[in-house]
Amino acid sequence: MSDCLLPTMCTITGRKQDTADVFTLSIDPPDGEFPFEPGQFNMLYIPGVGESAISISGRPAEANKLVHTIRAVGDVTRLLGIRETRERIGVRGPFGTGWPISQAAGKNVVIVAGGIGLAPLRPVIYAIADRRDDYGDVSLLYGARTPADVLYREELLEWKRAGVLDLAVTVDAARSDWSGDVGVVTNLVGRIHSDPAATVAMLCGPEIMMRSTARALLDIGVEEANIAVSMERNMKCATAFCGHCQLGPYFVCKDGPVFFYPDVAPYWQQREF
Amino acid sequence: MVHWSPADLDALLCQLRDEGFRVIGPSVRDGAIVYTDIDALPVGVGDDQEAGRYRLRERGDKTRFGYNLGPSSFKQYLFPSREELFAYADGDIVPAPLDDEKLAFVGVRACELAAIQVLDRVFQGDGFKDRRYQARRQNLLIVAVDCSQSAPTCFCASSDDGPGVGEGADLVLTELLDDGEPSYYVRAGSERGAELLAASEADAASPELQGRARAVVDETREGLERLLPREGLRDALLGALDHPHWQELAERCLACGNCTQVCPTCFCSTAVEETDPVSLRVSHVRQWDSCFTAGHSYVHGGPVHAGIASRYRQWLTHKLASWEDQFGRSGCTGCGRCISWCPVGIDLTAEAEALRRTP
Numbered sequence: 108m109s110d111c112l113l114p115t116m117c118t119i120t121g122r123k124q125d126t127a128d129v130f131t132l133s134i135d136p137p138d139g140e141f142p143f144e145p146g147q148f149n150m151l152y153i154p155g156v157g158e159s160a161i162s163i164s165g166r167p168a169e170a171n172k173l174v175h176t177i178r179a180v181g182d183v184t185r186l187l188g189i190r191e192t193r194e195r196i197g198v199r200g201p202f203g204t205g206w207p208i209s210q211a212a213g214k215n216v217v218i219v220a221g222g223i224g225l226a227p228l229r230p231v232i233y234a235i236a237d238r239r240d241d242y243g244d245v246s247l248l249y250g251a252r253t254p255a256d257v258l259y260r261e262e263l264l265e266w267k268r269a270g271v272l273d274l275a276v277t278v279d280a281a282r283s284d285w286s287g288d289v290g291v292v293t294n295l296v297g298r299i300h301s302d303p304a305a306t307v308a309m310l311c312g313p314e315i316m317m318r319s320t321a322r323a324l325l326d327i328g329v330e331e332a333n334i335a336v337s338m339e340r341n342m343k344c345a346t347a348f349c350g351h352c353q354l355g356p357y358f359v360c361k362d363g364p365v366f367f368y369p370d371v372a373p374y375w376q377q378r379e380f
Numbered sequence: 381m382v383h384w385s386p387a388d389l390d391a392l393l394c395q396l397r398d399e400g401f402r403v404i405g406p407s408v409r410d411g412a413i414v415y416t417d418i419d420a421l422p423v424g425v426g427d428d429q430e431a432g433r434y435r436l437r438e439r440g441d442k443t444r445f446g447y448n449l450g451p452s453s454f455k456q457y458l459f460p461s462r463e464e465l466f467a468y469a470d471g472d473i474v475p476a477p478l479d480d481e482k483l484a485f486v487g488v489r490a491c492e493l494a495a496i497q498v499l500d501r502v503f504q505g506d507g508f509k510d511r512r513y514q515a516r517r518q519n520l521l522i523v524a525v526d527c528s529q530s531a532p533t534c535f536c537a538s539s540d541d542g543p544g545v546g547e548g549a550d551l552v553l554t555e556l557l558d559d560g561e562p563s564y565y566v567r568a569g570s571e572r573g574a575e576l577l578a579a580s581e582a583d584a585a586s587p588e589l590q591g592r593a594r595a596v597v598d599e600t601r602e603g604l605e606r607l608l609p610r611e612g613l614r615d616a617l618l619g620a621l622d623h624p625h626w627q628e629l630a631e632r633c634l635a636c637g638n639c640t641q642v643c644p645t646c647f648c649s650t651a652v653e654e655t656d657p658v659s660l661r662v663s664h665v666r667q668w669d670s671c672f673t674a675g676h677s678y679v680h681g682g683p684v685h686a687g688i689a690s691r692y693r694q695w696l697t698h699k700l701a702s703w704e705d706q707f708g709r710s711g712c713t714g715c716g717r718c719i720s721w722c723p724v725g726i727d728l729t730a731e732a733e734a735l736r737r738t739p
């Protein structure tokens with residue numbers, strides 16, 4: 108019988124520094140295979156330090172490789188950042204709900220990401236790219252702090268060139284050599300010209316960014332029930348035992364992290380809820 | 381159904397021990413009733429409770445269950461306040477051995493039994509199963525007792541969790557009193573309980589005795605002083621998230637977390653890593669946590685529940701409202717502990733009422 112609270116030690120097979128504070132690890136998955144749904148996450152463990160919830164950022168079709176993109180912000184994530192290839196870390200998962208990819212089939216897709224929020228959405232893009240004909244217009248609106256913080260730069264450009272998606276990137280601040288947009292990602296919603304009534308949107312980033320973007324999407328006519336968001340709360344166990352991620356009627360680890368707008372919007376109106 | 385003397389009750393404790401049970405029950409320690417390993421039950425002990433107040437007193441009789449609830453609950457034996465989940469040693473994860481000791485809880489009150497059943501839904505309900513909880517729960521024997529008096533802090537009848545013991549106990553006792561001398565009306569609630577009764581050589585209980593036992597519970601119910609009407613409470617509380625009363629509460633609440641530590645259903649935990657400096661063995665420990673701490677809701681950038689108002693709101697709305705969505709019933713069984721043990725005497729029944737009123 109497997110124990111949902113026990114990590115498995117797994118070997119890091121690859122490491123890439125994406126930006127100054129973000130890196131991507133490839134890991135040999137437990138049992139050799141690791142099927143997951145885009146949007147799901149794992150608990151990554153550094154013995155003696157602790158566990159962190161980290162979304163899976165790899166290609167769903169490549170189940171023999173587990174990929175995570177991580178921003179070094181604190182104890183566990185910094186130490187994950189200095190782990191080298193062939194070292195081992197603990198893995199426990201996958202946990203949580205996935206993005207509404209099947210609901211998006213036959214429709215237009217708008218993906219809106221802020222910062223590290225692009226990581227949990229990358230598997231969606233892989234899945235769409237693998238069956239591009241199943242979807243209508245696909246756009247990615249992406250906001251980063253500075254041009255140097257743009258994640259997966261080569262891959263994004265490649266997807267754009269190949270016609271997988273329309274790409275719009277904006278940054279909070281840039282020097283004069285940046286010819287792209289400056290400002291919040293919400294501003295890019297005006298660029299969407301596909302039929303909003305036949306659009307599924309997927310949002311991941313800081314709560315305030317998701318809130319304003321969702322409002323902008325509703326304003327142009329995207330339906331509430333077609334807006335999915337990924338919520339972040341403190342998590343210790345990912346199995347709905349520890350109580351930390353409780354949000355109204357939900358446990359974010361089990362009923363989320365991916366929710367639909369009508370499920371969580373009432374709680375966004377409440378300060379500190 | 382049999383009629384027991386106090387000696388028969390003592391014999392039960394012996395029998396359970398002989399059968400290899402670790403017997404946990406009430407005992408007087410540091411001026412309070414606590415649940416611990418016991419050889420005998422306390423005699424003639426009563427208590428005085430009010431919001432922010434708990435005192436033991438002598439009753440002047442021979443009752444074994446003449447008090448109500450103290451600060452400890454049986455939760456600590458099913459979900460210990462600290463336990464290792466696994467270790468990391470020599471490069472590998474080593475699961476902590478499952479604790480499958482046979483436990484017998486003696487003197488479980490109705491609201492306590494209900495609380496254990498609430499924990500069952502949390503740790504072995506529809507979702508993930510906690511194997512450590514399951515291992516302990518599976519061997520558990522429950523000897524419950526109806527309450528023959530209530531404390532002013534009790535309000536179990538509001539949720540139908542007491543004062544009479546419901547389904548799920550192996551044996552149920554009612555303490556009857558004749559001139560200060562107790563005796564017990566005992567019935568089995570399970571096959572295991574029926575076996576225990578069959579083994580005892582006590583007299584069968586008369587229908588008259590059964591009537592007396594029922595009257596004891598009815599009287600206790602009628603004597604309850606507090607109420608927390610549940611009708612419409614979930615919607616009222618979730619509809620009052622921006623009520624000014626939360627702020628008023630924040631001025632009294634110390635965020636000490638006492639209420640969460642004494643509550644028999646609060647299940648929040650955190651994880652800590654402890655490394656032995658010599659062997660470098662790492663122990664991954666789960667320990668009780670409280671939603672009244674800043675760390676509980678911490679995410680990069682700061683806690684979600686930054687102020688005390690939002691922490692109390694988190695606690696109360698979870699316990700009394702969203703618990704119903706998550707586990708199909710309220711998280712409160714009306715034991716009243718959080719009222720007695722709040723250092724400033726905050727009473728959730730009064731706060732819930734205030735929150736129901738439009739500001």
Ligand SMILES: Cc1cc2nc3c(=O)[nH]c(=O)nc-3n(C[C@H](O)[C@H](O)[C@H](O)COP(=O)(O)OP(=O)(O)OC[C@H]3O[C@@H](n4cnc5c(N)ncnc54)[C@H](O)[C@@H]3O)c2cc1C
Binds near residue numbers: 148162182
């Ligand atoms: C479902 C989910 C998916 C996530 N996916 C990613 C991802 O793909 N990439 C990524 O870089 N980050 C992701 N995060 C955020 C990541 O979990 C935190 O940045 C990380 O836990 C911080 O831990 P730390 O020890 O490095 O930081 P510290 O600040 O030292 O952590 C202290 C404590 O706070 C908790 N904590 C701190 N920040 C967060 C946070 N933002 N969310 C939840 N708990 C937090 C930690 O668990 C830890 O207990 C995700 C969070 C969630 C809930």
Ligand code: SF4
Binds near residue numbers: 643644715718
């Ligand atoms: S909330 Fe208070 S009264 Fe209700 S079960 Fe918990 S401690 Fe007892």
Ligand code: SF4
Binds near residue numbers: 634672
């Ligand atoms: S309500 Fe009372 S017991 Fe609970 S945290 Fe506040 S002061 Fe402490």
